[in-house]
Amino acid sequence: MNPIKVTGLSKSFGKKTVLTDINLTIEPNTIYGLLGRNGAGKSTLLNLITNRLPIATGTVTIDGTPLANNDALLNRIYMMSEANLYPPRLRVSEIFKLTAQMYQGFDAAYADELVAKFELDPQTRFNKLSTGYRSVMKLIIALAVDVDYVFLDEPTLGLDANHRQLFYEELIDSYAKTPRSFVISTHLIEEIANVIERVFVIQDHQLLVNDTTENVLQEGYAVTGPAKEVQTYTADLNVIGQESLGNLLVHYVYGQLDDQREIPDTVTVSHIDLQKLFIYLTSQGGHREI
Secondary structure: OOOEEEEEEEEEEOOEEEEEEEEEEEOOOOEEEEEEOOOOOHHHHHHHHOOOOOOOEEEEEEOOEEOOOOHHHHOOEEEEOOOOOOOOOOEHHHHHHHHHHHOOOOOHHHHHHHHHHHOOOOOOEHHHOOHHHHHHHHHHHHHHOOOOEEEEEOOOOOOOHHHHHHHHHHHHHHHHHOOOEEEEEOOOHHHHOOOOOEEEEEEOOEEEEEEEHHHHHHOEEEEEEEHHHHHHHOOOOOEEEEEEEOOEEEEEEEOOOOOOOOOOOOOEEEEOOHHHHHHHHOOOOOOOOO
């Protein structure tokens, strides 16, 4: 499967702009994290890519061919979302059979294995499932379908800590055995930081970050020390946020540090985790130069 290329994608609902000129590439056999604050446009982007919303401006293509209304290409893509699109009276086992008819190569044996691990009753009707077990059922389908691209929009909605951990373990194991691309949109950044290989961050309707997780983490710093020394050291650097801790000041910096600038003995410089970096990158009024 060739990469999915998103070019010049914009979307508005009436007078409300949701996305502006989004350009990105989703490579085969890669796990992505799609991050953004509530209302940033993450779900809209996924719905546009997967043909659930019509595209007015821009293109989504594979090898130059638009995905829109192309059944052959769309059959190689699966999207899990919060939307409940299944007939409410169908049992879980019947939904699996229906999915197998739509996606040739659905791994029914693996689905049964996951049903047992997640303790999901396959005879329960969809409308009788709790929010968490609806997510479990959808995740089982997402892992068992034979496709090249899997889009997961808030996949752990309603899941308890044990089920979330089990999902991440199964995702990694499934990816290792059958490589394909996953794009995970979630607010639980800390939980997926060690799973994702690349990061997309949407802010102010635009793509703010598009890089490997390793590179993003390498460019996020906490500079801590007495206020005057910290302010002097971080002058002209890309300070995206700050915190005061008693007599200490912390400046959060994103980007390259000045290797020629000496670090005072009273100042420490350390890397920050992906969640804290995301918080300050997307804070309203924050200073950002990406």
